[in-house]
Each structure stands twice: as structure tokens, then as C-alpha cells.
Amino acid sequence: MGLELYLDLMSQPCRAVYIFAKKNGIPFQLRTIELLKGQHYTDAFAQVNPLRKVPALKDGDFVLAERKYKAPDHWYPQDLQTRARVDEYLAWQHTALRSCCSRAMWQKMMFPVFLGQPVPPERLASTLAELDGCLQMLEDKFLQNKAFLTGPHISVADLVAITELMHPVSAGCKIFESRPKLAAWRQRVEAAVGESLFQEAHEVVLKAKDMPPLMDPTLKEKLKLSVQCLLH
Numbered sequence: 548m549g550l551e552l553y554l555d556l557m558s559q560p561c562r563a564v565y566i567f568a569k570k571n572g573i574p575f576q577l578r579t580i581e582l583l584k585g586q587h588y589t590d591a592f593a594q595v596n597p598l599r600k601v602p603a604l605k606d607g608d609f610v611l612a613e614r615k616y617k618a619p620d621h622w623y624p625q626d627l628q629t630r631a632r633v634d635e636y637l638a639w640q641h642t643a644l645r646s647c648c649s650r651a652m653w654q655k656m657m658f659p660v661f662l663g664q665p666v667p668p669e670r671l672a673s674t675l676a677e678l679d680g681c682l683q684m685l686e687d688k689f690l691q692n693k694a695f696l697t698g699p700h701i702s703v704a705d706l707v708a709i710t711e712l713m714h715p716v717s718a719g720c721k722i723f724e725s726r727p728k729l730a731a732w733r734q735r736v737e738a739a740v741g742e743s744l745f746q747e748a749h750e751v752v753l754k755a756k757d758m759p760p761l762m763d764p765t766l767k768e769k770l771k772l773s774v775q776c777l778l779h
């Protein structure tokens with residue numbers, strides 16, 4: 548058995564992994580784990596990843612919940628300073644943008660529509676203000692006047708960032724409309740990835756707003772517990 552990727556394209560890091568693997572011609576078997584159907588709670592998936600999170604990969608007997616595989620240098624450069632820039636971005640993203648984008652998407656769309664749990668307007672307003680601050684930081688500290696976040700070429704930083712930003716976009720946040728610099732960067736990332744691959748990776752999340760509300764009470768309680776942290 549070759550490489551198996553356990554993904555849910557609703558998930559931001561899964562979309563980044565999916566685009567990366569497809570773009571670099573890495574052959575893989577897609578094993579879809581639908582988080583909103585609670586498929587990550589199954590014993591079968593716990594055997595693959597005891598953390599019960601996606602993305603996860605399995606390559607024969609080798610199982611990893613984070614990353615693997617070589618690709619052209621620009622994605623994760625050998626040059627120490629350029630690589631440090633990518634790492635710097637990834638570290639910031641995990642503690643800043645990721646949290647804002649997840650909370651914006653869940654508070655604006657998933658809690659009220661999918662889980663039927665209202666979100667106080669002042670809570671959402673404060674999350675959106677925080678997101679705005681993060682976007683400003685993304686432009687001023689990372690993008691600056693470069694073509695991509697870490698230099699003239701696309702890197703995993705751009706992939707991780709764009710897949711994250713599409714989360715609030717899927718919930719109707721107009722984050723690019725008032726930010727021409729960021730919008731131009733998004734166009735460059737889409738062109739570098741390829742429009743059709745970009746669309747393919749984002750189809751599921753962009754349709755999330757049309758999902759019917761979750762009815763199964765047991766699953767609803769279980770999911771609510773695991774996403775409660777996104778309400779704050």
C-alpha cells in the first residue's frame with residue numbers, strides 16, 4: 548500500500564496538504580475522514596492517529612500526524628534564512644491567524660447554522676476585530692511588498708495561510724475586498740497553485756454554508772464539546 552492521506556477538506560491544514568501533494572505530483576490514496584460526521588471518533592481512525600485529528604498520513608507501516616516528502620526547494624527552502632522566514636510564519640500562524648480564522652468561521656456560520664447554537668453579536672464582533680488585526684499583521688509583517696509571504700516564490704507558508712483565510716471567506720467574511728494588497732497576493736497564490744486545484748481543494752468548505760443543520764443529538768453534543776474553545 549502506498550501513501551494514504553487521511554483528510555477532510557473542511558479542515559484548513561488538510562487543504563494545504565491536499566494542494567501540496569497534488570501540486571507536487573505525490574501519488575496518494577485519499578482517505579476522507581468527515582469530522583462533522585464524527586468519523587474521527589471511530590476506533591479505526593484512532594488506530595491511524597490516536598490524536599484523532601486530521602491531517603494524518605500512513606505510508607506502509609509509517610504513520611505520521613504531521614508531515615513528510617520532498618518537493619522543489621521553494622516550498623521549504625534549504626537556505627537557512629529563507630527557511631527561518633517560513634518557520635517564523637508557521638509559528639505565528641499557529642498561535643494567531645489559525646485561531647482567528649477558525650473562530651470567525653465557527654462563530655459566524657457553524658455554531659448558529661450547523662449546530663443551532665446562537666453566538667452573542669458582541670462575541671462575533673470582537674473575533675472579527677481580532678481577525679482584522681491579524682490580517683493587518685499578515686500584510687505589514689509578513690507580506691510587505693513581496694510577491695509571496697517569505698520571498699519571490701511560493702512556499703508552504705503561503706499554502707498554509709491561504710487555506711486558513713478561506714475559512715472565514717466560506718462563512719461570508721469579506722476579508723479581501725478592502726485589502727487590495729492581500730487580494731493581489733491571493734491571486735498570485737491561486738495562479739501558482741493552479742485555479743482548478745485551488746477550487747477543487749476549497750469546494751467542500753465553500754459549500755459548508757448550504758449544509759443542513761446537524762440533527763443527531765449525540766454527535767451534536769460530542770462535536771460541541773470539541774469546538775467549545777472556538778466560542779471564546
Ligand SMILES: N[C@@H](CCC(=O)N[C@@H](CS)C(=O)NCC(=O)O)C(=O)O
Nearest residue numbers: 558559560582587599600601602773
Ligand atoms: N497539527 C495539525 C492540526 C490538526 C488539527 O487541529 N486538526 C483539526 C481539523 S483542522 C481536527 O482534526 N480536529 C478534530 C478534533 O479536534 O476533534 C496542523 O497541521 O495544523
